[in-house]
Structure formats: C-alpha cells, structure tokens
Amino acid sequence: MRPLRLLLFLPFLLCALAGPAAADEGPERFIRELAAEVLPQLTDPSIPLDRRRAQFREVLNRDFDLDKIGKLVLGRHWRRAAPAKREEFRTLLEDYLSGLYARRFEDLAGLAITVDGIREFQGWSMVYTTATRANGTPVLLDWRVDRKDGGYAITDLVIEGVSMVIAQREEFSAIVVEAGGLDGLLIKLRMRIAG
C-alpha cells in the first residue's frame, strides 16, 4: 500500500520541484526586447519632441498597462471614484505621462540596459536591470511587469529604489486631499497638459 500511496503524491512533488526551475522567462525577454528595439527609437536624439511624444504614447498603450497604473497611482481614490471619472483620469494620465517622459527621453540617447535578474511575485514579476548612460553612470532600474492580454506590460519603474508609482501616488494623493476631491487633481492635470 505504501508505495502506491507515494505514487499519488508524485505529481504534486514533481510540480513543486518543477515550479521554481521552470520560472517564467517571459517578463525578462519582454524587457530585453523592449530595451533592444523600442528604447533606441525613443531616445534617438534626431527626432523632434512632437514625434517622440506620439511614439511614447504608442509605447505607453502597448507595453505599459495604463489601466493598472492608474489604479495603483490613485489608490484609495480610485476605489471611490465613479467610472466616468476613472475614464477621464486615465485619459489625462496618458497625456501627462507621454508629455513628461517624452522630454526625459531626450537626454537618454545611448542608454544601455543589462538584466541583473528577475523575481516573481504573486501575479507579477520584477525584472532587475542596470541602465548605463552615455556618460557612464550606472543606474539601478527595475521594471515591474504584469500580464496583459496574454502578453506582458510594465506597471511600474523603480529607479535606484524609488518607485515611480509610489512617488506619483503620494503626489496625486496630496493634491486630492488638499483640493478635497478627485476633481482638483483632474483640473491640475488638465492645466499641466495644456501648459
């Protein structure tokens, strides 16, 4: 009886053993491809700001998960917001981020990214990389990668230990609290995008 009963456990055992070994390499490959193919386009110094902004918007919609980022960045204010407000916020966030980062990519020509490692968490992974700028300063740059539409999408960037989502969320939260509601933040975002 004993051996048979052991056999029953075999599949579980195998699964448990195989789990860590067969770690999902998808997120790492996703970031590698992004660094090799998408990043050089975004940081190409010869393209004008308008085009860069449009390009980044495309990348933002394809390789990032803006719905999730919006949710993470608004935190509790997201949970309280009406669906229409959420939709409005998501649109504004897209405009805001594409403007902000398009400008930042201007100075990043020649950025080289090497993957340091990867860790999996519940439902998402962290791809740890080191980004070396043209002038040689290495920067620790970590990508939070979630699943999206059967593929992968970035949901946060952690630069030298600083999560952009957390920084943005504290900022947004401070504005919502000060203005006494989400509308205050939406107005401020709209002004920033227009200005």
Place this chain on the structure above:
Amino acid sequence: MRDDVEHGPGMPGERGPDRCPAASGRLRGLVCVTLLACLFAVAAPPPSGASEEQDDPVVNDPLEPLNRVVFAINEALDTIILRPAAVVYGAVLPDEVRLGIRNVVRHLSLPFTFVNDVAQGEWTRSGETAQRFVINTMVGFAGLYDAAAKEGLPHRSTDFGSTLAVWGVGDGPYLVLPIAGPSSVRDAAGLVVESVTDPVDIAFRRADLDSMPLIRAGVAAVDFRHRNLDTLDDFKENSLDYYAFIRALYRQRRAFELDTDGDRYLTGGMGESGEDYAYPPPRPDFGRSRPPAQ
C-alpha cells in the same frame, strides 16, 4: 538628501535590534540612551492624527503643515542662494577642480563613516574605510585624488541615522529641517549627534579653525546641489506637488539605502484586492560583476 551612498543596496540583512550596545564604550551607551529618550519624546504624538489619511498607511507625516512651511522657506533659500551658487560653481571651476573638491569633501567624511561602520558592527567595511582614508591621505594628496578607488576601495558613506536604523530605531515621522531639508525624526537625531561628534570637525575646533566645519558643510552643500542641478530642476518643473514628491523620494531612497524592513513602504492597498504589502520589495544583491545580458 544624500545621494552619494555607494554601498550597494544589498547589504546582507543580518542586522537586528539586538546589536545595539553589544560592544565597547560607555560613551556610546550614554549617547544611545540619551538619543532614544529624545526620540521617544519627539515621536510621542502618534502618526495616526491626520484624519484624511486614515486608510492610507503610506504617509507618516503628522507635521505636514509645519513641514510645508519649512520646505517653502528652504526652497526660497535654495532659489536665491544655493542654486545660484551651484550654477556659478559649475560654470567657474573646471571639471578636474570640482572632482578634487568632491574627493576632499568625501575624504573628510571618512572618519565619521568609520565610527559608524564600527557602531553598526560592519567590521569588514570599517577596515576598508580606514584603509581608504590612509591611502588617500598619503597617496592621494590629503584626499584630493581618489587613489583608493583604483585599488578597489570605492567611496562609501553612512551616517548616524543609518546606525540608529541598524540598532533597530524606526524612522518615525517625516521631518523637513531648516536648511538641511528632508529628514525623519530618527535621521534628524542622527544629524544632531553627527554635528557634535564628527572627528574632523572636532579636530578643526581643537586647531582653532572654528569656521572650518561651516565652510566644509557649505562646500558639501554646493557640491551636492551642483551634481543634482538638472535632476532637481526637472523634478521641480515637472512635479504637481513638489513637497509630496520630494517626501516620497526621500523616504523611498532611505528605505532602499538602509534595507530595513521597518522603513519599507506599505503600499496602502496596492494589491489586487486592496491589501497592503511592502513595496517595492527589497532588491536582491546580484553583485556588481554580473555578466552582461546575452
């Protein structure tokens, strides 16, 4: 804010609250006790005060109104004094001279770094700090030239706030100090201790060079400001609430440097079902010499 912390993120987590008074020194014990007493006295008001933030465990800033005032004054001082000084500093002095100045500033921080290395029980690191100090004093023309870095002893800095963290003192509420800027109750206490125990400053005073500690701090501030000119300009221009942004930056950076779980951010319900977890997770130590991506 200190950006020149180059001891990597992944110091092994073998530090614990029980490390505190273990080793030598009546004086350190005394300092430790006095400090803890101060900390508890200052930290007395519980951070749960701000009614708006009750379900948001991320922001520990009960003094926010006061902090914002100090922050605004600091910003004004930065705009009219520090930033222009940093711009001039960058425009007037050639790169090599600035590098030399930076090396000296860092060099003078080493004795106090050594004290902290020892207090943190980091024996290997304290030895490296001492070696670095000796090499750069002898070969590097009193620190002007960083010869030790070429010998595999790169600059690393730590401070008394970090030592307190290693001893298990939590960071406490966020604090904006006049002139010194973003801090926490713990790190502010660390600065107070540093201002009276820094060996180099003590030596300056003994030698009747009473203005040297101030000059040294001023040069360090201008150097720091100059190195962060573009970054801070970008942050200031692009942030929607500069105060909140800098607060998030400081606290995350500090948690990252110290790698203590106590300081790590709670996400305030960032999980799928609104649960909290420490985020971002501690970065694993991959070592410095990992082979490049294939």
